[in-house]
Amino acid sequence: MTTSSAPRTDRRRWWWALWGLMAVSALGVAAYAVPPYLSGNPADSNVPIDPDVALHYLSLAVHAVPGGLALIIGPSQFMTRLRARNPGLHRVAGRIYMISVLAASGAAVFAATFSLSGLSVRVAFYLLVVAWLYTLAKSYRSIRRGDVRLHQIWLIRNYALTFAAVTLRVYLLVGLQLKRSFTSLPFDEIYNASAWASILVNVIVAEYFVIQRASVPSARREAPGGHPVTTPAPAR
Numbered sequence: 001m002t003t004s005s006a007p008r009t010d011r012r013r014w015w016w017a018l019w020g021l022m023a024v025s026a027l028g029v030a031a032y033a034v035p036p037y038l039s040g041n042p043a044d045s046n047v048p049i050d051p052d053v054a055l056h057y058l059s060l061a062v063h064a065v066p067g068g069l070a071l072i073i074g075p076s077q078f079m080t081r082l083r084a085r086n087p088g089l090h091r092v093a094g095r096i097y098m099i100s101v102l103a104a105s106g107a108a109v110f111a112a113t114f115s116l117s118g119l120s121v122r123v124a125f126y127l128l129v130v131a132w133l134y135t136l137a138k139s140y141r142s143i144r145r146g147d148v149r150l151h152q153i154w155l156i157r158n159y160a161l162t163f164a165a166v167t168l169r170v171y172l173l174v175g176l177q178l179k180r181s182f183t184s185l186p187f188d189e190i191y192n193a194s195a196w197a198s199i200l201v202n203v204i205v206a207e208y209f210v211i212q213r214a215s216v217p218s219a220r221r222e223a224p225g226g227h228p229v230t231t232p233a234p235a236r
């Protein structure tokens, strides 16, 4: 009994630690990155703004605010106990998350088109938009069909893409530290590499979690909240 429950407790602790790190970093990035776009002043932007395109700053603002909301809401949706105790709240938060992703991705198309960061970065962001919308549509369709397991899998993938907003900034920070030692490193290259890495690494990590879930018998799966992650959610 003690021997079989020990790995389970370890797994639960591991999940909580990961979940906490994800929630805190999501909150931190939203709190740091979004406010410059609430002031209405293009001079506050953290990325260069094209002075000839009036819509550039606006598109960033319309992108960043719902993007930040999706980033903050996401982690709570993975909390099994919250979902089981209050399925209504899970549903409402899920709808707000969906609307936020739709609004943020629509504005991201404009932000990417106006971006002064170069073609490669633009292509990375267009791809991210397509993947963001595709995974959102798949997660929505699966829950409408009542397939909770598939809904969770597609949301792991979707939130991994939302979370690219966090990892992009982590890579940028690391890149800027490297630039202190290697002063010849151009900022544009750091930004470009960070944008692509934030997408590709997050996709790989998401697939790792999806495979992990598939390899653990459903009755033994644990997620933040302590219940098996397969606790049925309402099929709506």
Ligand code: HEM
Binding pocket: 029, 030, 033, 034, 036, 045, 046, 047, 048, 060, 063, 064, 067, 068, 069, 070, 071, 104, 105, 108, 111, 112, 113, 114, 115, 116, 117, 121, 125, 126, 128, 129, 132, 161, 162, 163, 164, 165
């Ligand atoms: C996952 C899909 C996302 C895509 C496709 C995307 C796309 C973009 C694009 C194209 C830009 C302009 C970059 C430039 O001009 O070089 C941008 C900037 C920005 N994005 Fe996103 N983004 C995504 C997610 C998010 C999320 C979840 C947030 C939440 C915080 C966010 C917050 C911002 C902010 C604040 C900026 C302005 C740059 C800065 O101040 O750091 N984005 N994004």
